[in-house]
Amino acid sequence: MVTAAPTFKSIQKISEVEDITYALQQVFQSSQTSIATHRKQIVILKHIQVRAHELNLESWFNVTFCKLVNKVLIVKRTESVADRVIKLIAGFVLSVSDVLKESQAEDENANKELEVVFEEFIDHLVRHLMKGIDAKDKNVRYRVCQLLGLLMRSLNSIDEDLFELISDSMYQKLFDKEPTVRLQAVHAVACFQADENDNDQNLEEGLANTATERLVFVIQNDTNSEVRRAALLNLEKTPETFLYLLERARDVNPVNRRLVYSRIMKEIGDFRILEYSVREALLTYGLHDRDDSVQKACVQMLSYQWLDTLNGDILELIERLHVTESEIAEHAIKVVLKTRPEYITKMKMNIQVLESLTAESAFLFKVYFTYINEQNMIDKLEELPESLTFSRVLSKYFNARLKIMEGFNANTTEEQAIADLKEMNFVIDKLLEVSTDYDFSDEIGRRSLLQLLRSSLSSHNLQESSIKLVMRTLSKLSVNERDFCQMVAEIIDDLTSIETHQKTMVQNGDNQEDSKDASGDSFVSAVSDVDDEDMDPEATATKTKENETHTVSSEVMLYALQIAQGTLMVTHSNLNENISLMSLIDSLIHPAIKQSENVIRNLGLSCLGLCCLLDKQLAIDSLFLFGLCVTQGVDSIKLTGLKAIFDILSTHGISILDTEGGIDSLSIAKLFYKSLKDFKRPELQAISGEGLFKLFLADIITDDDLFETILLTYFNPSINENETLKQCISFGIPVYAYSSTVHQQRISRVVADTLKRTMKSYDELEDKSKAISLNTILQQLIHWTDPRNVIGISEEDISASGTHAEFASQLVQAMESMTDSKTFVKSCILALPRLHLTNTKEITLLKQAAQNLREIALTVEGEGLYKMDIPTVNAINKFYSFVDSLRDEKKEEEEQISEEHDFQSNVE
Template identity: 30%
Template sequence: MSSIERIADIFADAQDTSINHKSLTKRLRKIEAKNENNRSSFEEQVKKCAIRCLEVAKSEKAGQNIVRFICTYCAATQNEEQENEEQEEDGTNITNQIMIVLLPYMSAKDKVVRYRATQIVSQLMGIVQEIEDELYQAIRHELGKRVRDKVPAIRLEAVCALGRLLENEMDEEAQAADQERDEDEEMLDEDDERESTGLLDKLLDVLQNDTNAEVRKALLLNLPIEPKTLPYLLERARDKDAGVRVKLYSKLMPNLGDFRHLSLSMREKLLRWGLRDRDERVRKSAAKMFSTMWIEQIAKTLQQTDADVEEGQPKKKKQVGYYEPDVAALVELLERIDILNAGQDDGVGPEAMREFWSLRPDYFDTVTFDDTFWTDLSAESAFMARSFYDHCSQNEAAQSKAEEDQKFPEVTRFGFHLQRELNRVLELRGTTSEEPDEETLAEQEFIAEQLLHIAHTLDYTDEIGRRKMFSLLRQMLSMSDLPEEITKLTIETLRLTCTSDLAGEKEFIAIVQEAIAEVHDTLNDDNQDEETDDNDNGTNRATTPTDSDSFVSAHSELSVQTDRTARQGPSAQDKRLAKMTPEEQEQYHLRTLLIQLKCLHIAHTMLQNITSDFSSNVSLETMLNTLIIPAIQSREAPLRERAIECLGLACLLSPSLARDNKEMFVYCMRKGHEELRMQCLKILCDCAVTHHSRDKDGDGDGDQGLDLAPFVEAFGYSPEVQLCATTCIAKLMMCGFYKPGAKSVDVDGQEQEEEGDEAVEIFENAIEEAAQSGTKGHELLAKVKAALVADERGRGVIEEGRRQS
């Protein structure tokens, strides 16, 4: 048997296993060397063997082994030629010859042949060192057509090859551009630039729109990371396939290099998309990216800088793969994700730090909170402390360890730190000749908010510390210049300092109402100051505030004149307003409106933190009649809307109040703007859900029937209002108002009406009307109904639409 004939035996042995490919490659290379004078016959035999494997299906292991052997042999040939510097010209080397003969098969009718030909060419393109321009363009053209092939496996091989080609082309163009820029000549040939851009656009289009997840994943990992491609690559964090999203966080991000090269918005998006992903693997990958890769990149930079400064100092032992825990690196990491915005309740900061403390116990052990830390707070360090204590409050083991290491602050001392930061906020917001720096004010407010969040986690069994916090919060709550978010957190913390029983709640209500009165009294104080100024200018008699200067009368000054005011004639306020210039009057009205809004905000937050019924607390009734109801009657839209929110919370605490004000909410839903309509629908829904059990048991004084008319009427408004209405109806259905199959069968087999049959008919009509009118969200109602029917049938309550007796 001649050496040429033994080539087929070598390929036959190669298809069995890939273990002996190196030895078979050496044998084939020896045959090639022996037939140097008969090279054409040798190449023909090799090409025939390569063509024979094109009909082998993808699932066959033998076909994959042959492809690997061809690539191993061609790689060995390329390496030897490179070492001997004997590059063959005119494309006569064996690698080019195999690609030339396989090129027509890439367009074959048989999908198996197309796949194998594309696979071999694709893998050989990653091996070849040099290739003729003509052959290169032909292969590139065929691969471009295979990108649109109907077989996903073929598209996968094509995009892998084109990704490598694109990277080489972009590198060559960059080098040519730099060279021509230095020579002050034109940048690139227009045709070459247009051709490369067309290939990139085609691959980016495939990355966005290909239906196969493996194709998108291959492009994600093979496309070059360039300024133009980076947004498209990072966009795959929202890919519909979880595997692609995992690859982005676990593979692409490490290859990306230093995350600080990304824009601030992109960092925030990557964290938010990853940590809030529905797939657990993606969430873990995103958490690992934040807790290990990003923090280590910063720690590496900081410790390299320290090494330059402390050269010659002995190095500390560190965990393999990690740098020494550095609190400065953690602070910088929080700064890099703009924690001032990401640290809000709806931001991604709390979620990211919760994962960080779980994955990095070394940092948990390293951080310390001494007096120096609390004195020199920044936005980042304050948020770090807040996230640390939040983690401890949610993890008993972490809390025990923190208490053992004495990392929880003493309540009394913490109260002084909180008082200092709150005073700074009031100083910055105080009336000064110069406007305060917005960035400084925002940062200081953020620090105060974080300390109030920390106050939620403290132990108030220490009576001295509790009294300190109690007096501080009570004092700060009466400050009219305190921002709304800080006011909200202050009220929530104040509720924690009071006991959890009924007596503690009454004390809490009384304190908050005192604060509301003090905040409103700032209006009278301003008026009194103005009168004092008038007296200094020649007035002989000092004017004192009268009963008409109460909250109701001050509000009436902005809305409607009461009968009492008409009988008494012009009030002191009217006289003062008459003496003011138009600009002063406008400023006075604005100040009054802001004070009233602040009072309503305090009342709104208080109602969110109590459970007392209005009928059992006279002070709540007084607040309703003197603060909330007059504000609802106001002409000022912001005042009315906030007052309606407060009334809605009050209705949740009182069934009779909910019943009496139902028509008012319906009227506001009909006459109000879009936001007010949605707000009223939510109030009606919440009131029905809250008081449903009382009404059903007959223990309450609420409505005995459910009225869906306002929700159905909302189907005729804007799409957002429609969606809100359908969501409310779905919520009512899932809360027990809708009983599917509400027919019962008596012992004689006759159907009889059940008590809930009327409610079922109401819901059925609402669902049907929503579907017929094409209401936004009507599919949700059908899905909820189907789920309830399936649940009832699964529990054996109904069968074929009938309720079992």
Template identity: 30%
Template sequence: MAPRTKKPERRPSVSYLTDTLPSALPPIFEQAQNTTASHRKNIVQLFKVQKTCAEVTEETEKGIRLVGERAFNALFINMINRVLPVKKRVAVADRVVRFVASYVAYTTEQDTIEEEDGDSMSQRFVAKLVRHLLAGAEAKDKSVRFRVTLMLASLINGLGEIDDDQYVAIRQGLLDRARDKESAVRVQAALGLAKLQAGENVDDLEDGEESIAEVILDLLRHDPAAEVRRAALYNLPRSSATLPVILTRTRDIDPILRRTVFHGSFSSASMPDARVLTITQREEAVRNGLGDREPSVRKAAAGMIGGWFDQAECDLLEFLNRFDVVSGEVAEEALLSLFVTRPETLENIDFPDEWWVNLSPEKAFLARVFAEYCVSNKDESRLEDAMPVVTALAFRIQDQYNELVNVAGNEDDMQEKSFIVGELLRLALTSDYADETGRRKMFAMSREMIAMPDLPDALIPRCLDVLKKISTSERDLIRLIVDVVTELRMGDGDVEDPDSAGRSSSVGVSRPAPEEQHAAALIDLRCLNICIGLLERVNTPLQENSVFHGLLPDLIIPAVRNKDEPALRDQGIVCLGLCCMIDEKMAAQSFGLFIQQVASADDELKVKVVRIIFDLFMVHDIPAMLEDTIGAHRIAELVRHMVLQDAPAVQAAACEGVAKLMLAGIVDDTDVLQTVVMLYFSPDTADNQPLRQCLTYFLPVYCYSSSENQARMLSIFNDTLNHVSTFAEDFEGSPDLLPLAQMGLMMVDWLDPEKAVGNHVDIGMHLDLGIVLLKLLLTETVRDIRKAAAGYLSKLSLPEDGQADMWKTKAAFTLIQAVRDKRPMSEVAPRKALERFQATLLKQYRELEGYDEDAFRADGDEHEETSELWGFIDDIDEIPASPVKRGSRATSRARSSATPSGASDSDTPVRSRRVPQTVVEEDEEEDDDVDAMLDSD
């Protein structure tokens, strides 16, 4: 029997392309857009259609034409074109994009299975598709650009090996879209570039050409859209080059991005060993994370710290080695966070006797933080079980101090040993001193340490804290410290008193040698540091501690007079300031000296003196204190002088003091308030971050705290707006200059009555502001100011009908009509803003229905405020509004009447830093006058 022969397969004809193909693809795409469950089946079916089409060819003189492939590709692209104009977040379009990406990956995979090399059907199809998409990347329609970029980013992983030309084309297309004006497009571009990054060879780039990694880093650092920065962060590899940039995002304005850094980039899953970060970087991450205002970010940071603890094999000492416990300030926060999130770690903490034998900084630190944590959580039983008794602890401190003395001269070892002794002294504060033997031993040891001339300065406050805890009263503590200071200065009789030597020089006795003078100055400096630490810890008036009076003429006053040792003079002034804090009479006698130092001292001392002055204002009666110097009526002038100092550190300290005084209601001068506001907006202070941070908190809190404070801000609104408008000329081109409209909007927000707190909130504050703005539109001729003022009208929170003052609503309505009649707005936007405000008044307040201007004017015969309003309006000349340059502003009686009380156009701008005359006079006084002040103490 002859074998059966296989019939040859019939190749599809050209008619397949016209009859069958057009109806084959639409159902597949229709099913793909409805659900992803059918994608796999439809991909297989679509591939069969493509292969069938590929068999349709046509022979020509030039060769074989792939008419079937071209028809399939054209129809496939036609299907895609229907999706491209669809906006983002449309599910059916997203499913089609996913289907296309999956199909590209499948058809490329079939080339590998069938071992097809060279120019295959799939390669030609992908090349055609990519060229088409790249052509649409420049479309004007933002939806098309988004869909094109999304599809390119989605199909990159499925392209397999692509030739260089195609790679370069896709790369350039995505780089262009990374600068698109639409954030959604930039997100997809970042995702696509991240997928291409692995195939990029930096050596192949031309000179000056950005790498993909640099572009993604730039998006992470500078892109204004949070979703773009998040996309860049998600796809950024962790390396020594990228980690510092990622760390900066812990201060990003987007809380989701900040949380992602801790929960993702710095987590133990993404970063198996935290030591790839430097100690400084680790501490910055912990500081920013645990100090974040968002609870979710703090939680993510705590999770990051727990992951680092796991990496240290749950060993607390090894965990602490990841931080700088000696000079850093973050290790304690990290450890406390660990105690909260991993409470089981507390159960495993134990301090046996051998723990204290070879103490390291980490051991001492852990013991101290554990003890303070137990005290704060009132867990005395656990503290008592873990810690040694007071007597044993005193001996441990003594041993460590002896080791500190033995390493004198070795800076690193001294710092480490000093830290250990300091931690043990802080640990001693948590001990129970019911044991009289232990109390006496700790007291004697602390007394002996603080009397040592070579005790490190950092340990003086620690010893004082222990002595204060053990002492029975502040009087006993003061008596003890006076005895210590006396011993140090007299040197048990070995060192001659430099003051007595100086006094006797006039009768023929030789002065001490320079070496002796320097040694005596060092002893006095040590004594002043001890006195400063003491005064910071006591509140008892000096009148009740006569034993301290001897130190004033013997130590403190000579130090203030000392002209040869600046450090000694500075500490003497600080010590005198602390004395004045607890003695009002001394404060009044010494205040002139502090004023003189503001004018003549160096910047570092000025900061200290400014803080002293403001602290004295906070605790003493200001009129009584200033009566014999500049007078209480000039306190505002003095405050402004300190705020307008040139040194940024002095300015920042003064602003902190002003904020305290004004929040406490001690100073309520509007000139001071205006000066502070001007400093806040001035580009001169842009680099003074302490000042800016202080005022960013103070100004809104001050205004929201009471309607009286908002009323003060309202009284300076016009004048401040005029002053800040001059910044545009004075700081032209400065990147730190805010637009005038933005500065004014911040003041409008501070005056929002809905944000004010208290029992007597003036709900009509913004209605009052509306009247002020309308008067400004009548008197102001500078175009930028008028334009900004008109724009503020739409931001006002007006009171409800029945809650507003009827006279004020009519006054506002009258002023609107006056602006339209006498000073009409020349630009469309301000004019429409004025019209909208008028419509809002008409809609909101029923008393304006049938408003009669003549009747309202007639009310002026009985109401003085109505008469003043019409007098103000009548004095305005009917001048058409026109752009007027700064400096050509018209002046009139009406304009002066709109200026807030206490302020005028002649006020010196902030940048001139005008010095009060009183302070200048103090600066010109001779040192003999200062000596007289000190002698009066």
């Protein structure tokens, strides 16, 4: 019998089965120390296998080899020794597979015999491992999946039946309860992709029932981030899988999100093969990610990988970002300029560049100007053209736009003209954005631009975005705000006057009748009467102005309203001190609200809302109108009305409510309640939720019932259908709770009603699987009201806080009305020990809560409703003990105070 370590010479002397066993054991033992000797050990294993074949003992070799493999399968995954042995096994199988591949190209009997031996060995090993695929021991399942994954990478070919057996088993292991097992299963399944992609039938069927589809499922649904990461890295990068890979930019795990930008995009290669919407989403998610490492990875991808793909051409990058439609492009290019400042150094924005702007170059000029202005780069700012030159350039593009509009029915096709007009509008917008911060210290340049913008408003029929930008620039160029408003009022008067004088007196009469009919049918007809009464005795004069305005066409009125809206957005002076704006209310805004066209009416309401921010009395008088809009208007009118109400309350506070001739606070609260509970209108719901939180955070509204409605909305399963509202409330409640102990006390005061109404809603649900569990609700409420979570609170304030004392009292109140529900009572009682109860001043409240809890326990026991389990009883006793300890401490304090008082009296 051979007893020394196996060598090439000693292997030839093997003659018994014990020699084969000993030789294999020695190889496995030697492989555990270092992988450096694995190549030699693999060659030794091949010689042992060949010698076993010569002795007709290949079956013994296979059995012994598998027995030694069994020793590795039970080793924990943290042991690196087992990993070395498994690498040896995989390396040996790879060596055998290579021999099989070589023998298939040759036609020698000896090789054919060895081919059979090797195939039997692989078949025996794989089938042996398959026996442990469903073992109870998680270590065995882990090692089996790990080894099978390595074997699948090592094998050049495999029997079809054996392949199906392995693939089916690995597909099942993707759902194993242990994440480590699923992780190894993912590595194994990834090996099947190449084989299935070679199959024409699978290619025709797409992703259906393939390894690729399984990996996609894991990426989207596995709860473990490491498993999802393994699937992400191993999924083949093809056009069919790009979307599944890139959607991990929204993964909950920051490492997975970072890998999308740092690795997946590199493997995909040229970003230009991705659709514009995908590139837009990638940049939006990455540059706005809350994790700094993800942001940095996205910046590196954009500034180096993408830009290098385009040979450093930043204008082509801007073109690929579709800047005329993109919302992230400006931020993206700012990041590029910040990351690669050499582009700023090379750029020269002279007059030649400005006179030949395209959409891309205009966008780059705007971003470039913003960057050097923010960084106060004086040298670069001085290189820019003078203000007068800039004004002439802008005038050139205004005239070019006018020619495009005149040429709509000329030589160019309508589609081409629309595209040209869109690009020209974009160029003008970018130049106007620059003009708001441009240096107009030169009086000649200032006057030139002022005159240009004024004339452009009157004659160029600008788009809405351009109008707002023009108003911003005009407000800065004007001498003062009063002069600015007077100029705008004159422009609007000129627009409406020209339109009015083009009508005949007969047409004026017809239009007045039509307008009256439409106004009478609308929901604001009642408001019109109220307005007339309020504005008396000048009602006749006002009606005359309104009737004249009714003759103005819808297009002109809409344009005038857009100018008025842009003006009001940049105006801050009191409305009573601005006669020009007051005249716009009577001559333009009120008539627009009474129009039958929703677009005009909506814009008129928006302008009225902006006016209300400048005058408190007007806000009081207009709240009723906005309330009517929310209750009776179409959806767009409802949204505008609700936004206006929130803005008014945010500006003037609740002092405008409950006034003479105004609206009472109860009506407003009901309005907010109905809009927040209107699940049929998700956008209205979201605006209501956002507006309420702004008012609550500013302590403008302090109504407990209204905040209870917010909590009920949050715990309602229907909120899952409104992502905007869900995100708003999910963010708003913690911010509100942690900002002040007063806010936490408000939440504590509504705990009882919230729990009872939530449970009532739960009982009415048809599908209870979507509902939040009672334990989860209690856990969230406890966390929100924990005084230790308040920002900047001192230890003294935490000890003095009675928030959780009120919470405990509310829990007991809730249990009193739902004593017959064992689940509810048990959950509430088990929540009591989680409360942060301190030496609070609310000892009376806790004493009463403890007494009520005793009565509940007696009622449950006396009526035999149900039996409380040990954890519940322990929680009750713990609460009793705490309350009793507070009593003793308070009694001692009272006695000490009494003794000190007696001592002081005796001394005196």
